[in-house]
Amino acid sequence: EPEVTQTPSHQVTQMGQEVILRCVPISNHLYFYWYRQILGQKVEFLVSFYNNEISEKSEIFDDQFSVERPDGSNFTLKIRSTKLEDSAMYFCASSEQGRTGEQYFGPGTRLTVT
Amino acid sequence: AQTVTQSQPEMSVQEAETVTLSCTYDTSENNYYLFWYKQPPSRQMILVIRQEAYKQQNATENRFSVNFQKAAKSFSLKISDSQLGDTAMYFCAFNTGTASKLTFGTGTRLQVTL
Numbered sequence: 637e638p639e640v641t642q643t644p645s646h647q648v649t650q651m652g653q654e655v656i657l658r659c660v661p662i663s664n665h666l667y668f669y670w671y672r673q674i675l676g677q678k679v680e681f682l683v684s685f686y687n688n689e690i691s692e693k694s695e696i697f698d699d700q701f702s703v704e705r706p707d708g709s710n711f712t713l714k715i716r717s718t719k720l721e722d723s724a725m726y727f728c729a730s731s732e733q734g735r736t737g738e739q740y741f742g743p744g745t746r747l748t749v750t
Numbered sequence: 751a752q753t754v755t756q757s758q759p760e761m762s763v764q765e766a767e768t769v770t771l772s773c774t775y776d777t778s779e780n781n782y783y784l785f786w787y788k789q790p791p792s793r794q795m796i797l798v799i800r801q802e803a804y805k806q807q808n809a810t811e812n813r814f815s816v817n818f819q820k821a822a823k824s825f826s827l828k829i830s831d832s833q834l835g836d837t838a839m840y841f842c843a844f845n846t847g848t849a850s851k852l853t854f855g856t857g858t859r860l861q862v863t864l
Contacts, residue, residue, distance in 0.1 A: 678841065678854045729852075739852055741797075744793055
């Protein structure tokens with residue numbers, strides 16, 4: 637069964653460093669999303685991406701964040717200058733075309749900023 | 751604003767028993783989709799069940815079923831014949847279609863005991 641994959645599973649970085657989180661969505665999906673979950677809290681939407689551009693972003697998704705689909709398979713989230721409060725689980729999700737609303741999540745990347 | 755409320759932070763159920771997790775939501779949209787996601791200790795987000803708001807019939811997926819009350823904006827999850835593997839965090843969520851973000855509740859931690 638097709639699945640969303642994410643790398644790395646765990647990333648440790650120092651405050652102020654840049655990180656890139658990678659995702660490979662399900663191949664026939666056209667809509668891509670990033671969510672984050674701070675430990676013990678609910679899952680929060682960051683950004684959605686369709687047709688090579690951002691379709692919606694939350695207040696969390698400020699200038700420190702960017703997303704890119706560099707090729708036909710990868711979808712990345714970049715944090716330019718990490719802060720301690722960026723420590724969280726980051727989930728990538730994808731959805732196929734059509735109004736089913738269903739999103740499939742990857743296993744997540746645990747980001748720890750020290 | 752679109753919100754999801756899960757009023758039960760924690761619940762416990764004995765193996766083989768039935769448990770119901772509650773969820774209420776608020777939206778001004780008429781067409782939307784409701785979901786229950788399961789998050790085991792591995793923190794992977796796993797889709798449990800999905801309901802389309804325009805369908806009156808409650809969704810069922812093996813031991814999992816929902817009680818969808820559109821007028822009351824209520825979407826509860828019933829787990830029958832609970833199993834130890836059902837122990838997890840359960841998140842209620844909804845969106846208004848393929849391209850739109852998922853809005854999550856704060857979750858209910860379910861513990862299945864012997």
